Each structure stands twice: as C-alpha cells, then as structure tokens.
Amino acid sequence: MSCTSIAETENGETGVLSLSTTFMRQVFSRFGEVILVDGTHKTSRYNYELLAFITMNNFGEGVVVLHSLLEADGDRHMDRAIEHFKRVHPDGLKLLRVIIVDKDMKEVRVLQSHFQDVRVLICHFHVIKYLKKKRSKPELGRLAL
Template identity: 60%
Template sequence: MTNVDDNEETARELALFAAVDPENLSSVADTDCGETGVISIASAHMRRVFARFSEVLLVDCSHKTNRYNYQLLTFVGMNEFGEGAVVHQSLIEANGDWHMERAIDHFKRFHPTRINLLQVIVVDKDLNEIRVLEANFPAARILLCHFHVIKYLKEMRSKPEFGKISSDNARKIDAAVHKMVYASSEHKYKEAHESLKGICERCGIDRFFKYFEKNWHSCTDRWVYYASYTPPLQQSHKQQIGELLWQAERRNRQFDVYGQLYQGVGSIRSEEAERLRIQVD
C-alpha cells in the first residue's frame, strides 16, 4: 500500500477496530521500502476462543483479496463442537518468509500465554509455510490436510510435463493416491505405493512417480493416516484433534461455554477512540 489516502483509510479502520473493544488488537509491519507488508488483527472474541482451545490450529492463505493482490493469512482454531473459529488474520503483501515471520510474531504477541499449549498445526501444501511454522513452533506437529494432498496430487498428475494418459489410468492413479493417504498400516501404504509405481511405469509417466518419491514419499508422517497418528492410539487427524479439544474443554469447563465463546462485539464508542492499540513494528 503506497497511496496516502489508502494508508489513512487503513489507519482509520484499525482505529475503529480498536475502539470497538479494548481487547481488540492490531499490528502493522512495514517493509524496508516503507510499504505496508503485514496487517494483523485479532478481535477480543478471537482471542477468547484461542485462550480456551489452544491445542489445534489450521493455517491457510487466500490469494488476491484486493486490488493490490494482498493475501489473507488466516489462523483457525476449533471449539468444543468441532467447528472452525477464526482466531487471527493477517493481510500480507506476499507469501514470503519475511511476511510469514511477521504474521506469526503478531500472533504470538496477541496470545502470549497460550502459545506453549499448541500441539498440532494443519496446513495445506505450502512447503515454505511449513518450514517457517516449524521454526516458530518446534514443539507442535505439522500435518497436511488430507483433502489438499489428494487435490494437489491430482492436479500435479494432470500436468502436461508428466505426459498424457487415458482417463482410466488417471482414475487408477488417483485411487492409488487415495489409498496411500488413508492407509491404516505400513503394509497397506506399501501396497498402494507399489500400485502407483506399477501404474506409472505402464503409463509411461515415470517422471510423476519420481516427483512423488522426492516430494511426498519422504514425509509420510505428515499426510499418511497410519504414519501421522500419535502412538499408541491409532487415530485419524480428526480424532486426534477431537481428543485435544476434549482435553481443552475439561481444562476450561468452569467457564460458561456460550457466554465466553459466542459473546458478540460491543457497539463502537467514540470516547474510546483514543485507545488506539496499533503496534507499529
């Protein structure tokens, strides 16, 4: 954002956001060029949700959210009903390491007492995101969303550089991928893996299998059902998350669920406008 009017309007919106509730927080990080690189917000409601259920986090990024092509980085937690709840949002100039680092730093500042409880982070497929998240949350497990794994490998399989195959062979490859993702044991994974290898060899798309070996076979603990559960319990990602949420609910059961989790944001009070809580990096 370089336009003065846009900067003023953004500052005004952040001031109004802070005036709604003294517990609303926002933070802005500028690039070395003086442009706005990251804008992060967390409402009082978002902070309450994460304060109650801090064990699980889903991180995802939406692209081209405005005319500047900024990306919306969203951190989603889960409540005791298994429903997703946004706990942090950062509007980022680009999906680079610096921007991710600033957004995560803002997130940590917004939730200083709960970060150490985070155990599982679910992401889609961005390897840069994974690397930055691992560096900032070394105690948390980084898992890949099963839906995105299947979708992404299907898209990669259809790329022309890997060769053209019949629709029947394409379905067989997709089926083998699905079996690998949901393999309940190492034996079942190896069976599906050998099946994928055989299909690729027969179809003449060995390059796709080599790509899979290099980028996916080496990190099965992130996306394969049997390899990503926490011993000794054989649980799916959903079951693991459910158990973590139950532990969080037991820890917080003395609070009124509906009063704390669904309390709405109060009306804007102009006399609180001076309580601007924008922290400029």
C-alpha cells in the same frame, strides 16, 4: 479490546496488518491445541494475501483467532504474521500441539522455524487434490486413486 499489529517494510510501507479481538484470544486460550493456517493466494488484483489462523471450538466449529493481511506472499511477511500471532496469544501457545496447513511448503518451513515443538501437518484434502491433479498429467499416465 482488539489487538492490531502493523509491520512495516524497509521502505516504511505497511507490509503486514494483523487483527485479533478479545473473543478470538479467549477462544484460542481455551481450544488452542490445533490450529489451521490458511491464506488466500492472489485472489485480488492487488495480490494481497489474507492469512487466517483458525481453531475449533467446543461445538466443532472453526473460529478465526487471528487475521493478517500480507502485502506479498513471502517468508518475511509470513514471519511477521506469526510474530503477531505469538505476541497476541502468549497464554494459548502453551496448549498448541498441531498446526495444519494446505500444500504450501513455504508455510510449512516458516511455521516449523517458529514452532519447533509443534507438529506441522499438510491437510489431507489438499494432498488428495494435488495427487489427482498430478495423475492427470500425460507424462505420468493414468493412475487410479
């Protein structure tokens, strides 16, 4: 059975829509020590953000354990998506030790406020990509990485 959660804005409009299937919940309850939280940022003309909570199964493959469609890229909507995640995965939360995010410090802050006992880390790939972009700026000069 699928679990769907909807959070409305103050105006009564849909702000966050989340979906987790039985399979997704089973995978997280078995392999939920580490999750990756990543979102699309302004990739459609409507600027909706698709937020994915992903874990790795016993074959080393990434498996989405929750999809959330956010009306806007903001703390309030991210809070609602995390609340949906916690509500549909109550058993797996006991296993959770590490959350990996891209370079979005807003996500880091919001996740840390919800998961005080979990380490929130920034993805190595995104850090290197950010540093390479910064080193090409003329005001910093040319640096070798």
